[in-house]
Amino acid sequence: MLQFKKDSIFTRNNKDKSKVDESLPGGVLAVWGSPSSGKTTVAVKLAKYLAEHKKNVILVLCDMTAPMLPCICSSSSLECQKDSNRPFGSLGSILSATHVTDQIVKNNIITHKKMAYLTMIGMLKGENEYTYASYSRVQAEEFIASLRKIAPYVIIDCSSYIANDILSAVSIMECDSLLRLSNCDLKSISYLSSQLKLLYSDQWNSSKQYKVLSNVKPNHGVEHMAGALGSIDFRLPYSEEVEEQYLAGNLLADMNLKNSKEFRKEIEKIAEEVFGC
Ligand SMILES: Nc1ncnc2c1ncn2[C@@H]1O[C@H](COP(=O)(O)OP(=O)(O)OP(=O)(O)O)[C@@H](O)[C@H]1O
Numbered sequence: 001m002l003q004f005k006k007d008s009i010f011t012r013n014n015k016d017k018s019k020v021d022e023s024l025p026g027g028v029l030a031v032w033g034s035p036s037s038g039k040t041t042v043a044v045k046l047a048k049y050l051a052e053h054k055k056n057v058i059l060v061l062c063d064m065t066a067p068m069l070p071c072i073c074s075s076s077s078l079e080c081q082k083d084s085n086r087p088f089g090s091l092g093s094i095l096s097a098t099h100v101t102d103q104i105v106k107n108n109i110i111t112h113k114k115m116a117y118l119t120m121i122g123m124l125k126g127e128n129e130y131t132y133a134s135y136s137r138v139q140a141e142e143f144i145a146s147l148r149k150i151a152p153y154v155i156i157d158c159s160s161y162i163a164n165d166i167l168s169a170v171s172i173m174e175c176d177s178l179l180r181l182s183n184c185d186l187k188s189i190s191y192l193s194s195q196l197k198l199l200y201s202d203q204w205n206s207s208k209q210y211k212v213l214s215n216v217k218p219n220h221g222v223e224h225m226a227g228a229l230g231s232i233d234f235r236l237p238y239s240e241e242v243e244e245q246y247l248a249g250n251l252l253a254d255m256n257l258k259n260s261k262e263f264r265k266e267i268e269k270i271a272e273e274v275f276g277c
Pocket residue numbers: 034035036037038039040041042063159160214215216236237238239240242243244246247263
């Protein structure tokens with residue numbers, strides 16, 4: 001069990017922050033928020049956008065209960081490091097190391113055959129949190145420190161349940177920017193008011209946080225949500241094409257249809273604000 005006390009996992013580690021050159025573009029973005037709010041969808045679309053703009057990006061998919069790699073593209077479009085004798089590396093193998101080194105992370109990176117600038121790390125089909133040895137905050141912090149060295153742009157698709165998911169909790173603490181997603185419904189408000197209590201601290205608030213309303217439909221009460229959340233930085237509309245890509249396990253596909261135009265524009269705005277590109 002995690003302890004939500006001073007110096008617990010919900011305390012930001014400022015030790016290595018001095019090493020980050022804030023003038024450089026890029027950095028670590030954590031995407032977090034209420035369950036089913038579109039975290040994975042947004043993380044994948046942002047990673048694709050950066051890769052298309054020739055930015056080296058690592059997309060980390062934290063979900064250990066429903067590994068998301070098999071849900072975003074076909075395994076035939078992926079490959080592992082050339083010198084590896086395994087078909088694919090796994091996030092689980094990285095975190096189960098006694099100490100996470102850059103080489104261990106590199107060995108477990110998965111590349112996309114057609115997107116040269118995109119790499120991914122996640123759990124593989126059929127794996128779960130018990131497939132590998134358990135890990136602690138130490139491995140999660142070392143992992144994020146390695147990611148910073150390996151790629152200029154890092155996007156971490158966190159799971160909602162930070163009380164049980166150490167990597168997602170540490171990612172929220174260690175990131176440079178945080179997208180906080182919610183749907184336009186009471187459950188999202190209830191979720192955030194419950195879970196944000198785990199995170200509140202002066203140090204945590206120093207992260208750049210952006211509030212995002214996600215999967216917004218015309219009949220949704222956006223004004224009510226803006227009132228409940230205080231403010232909204234980005235508003236991602238519902239897109240039929242995105243929904244279909246998700247159903248087809250093809251989220252890395254291009255968005256060409258007219259009904260995605262507003263969604264595409266908002267992803268661009270987020271990339272510009274967060275990463276400066
Ligand atoms: N802008 C959007 N347009 C259409 N559908 C969307 C949009 N955003 C999210 N969805 C849909 O919402 C559902 C949840 O999306 P997703 O899995 O990305 O959410 P999540 O926050 O990662 O969920 P989880 O909490 O399970 O990790 C999916 O069916 C997805 O297609």
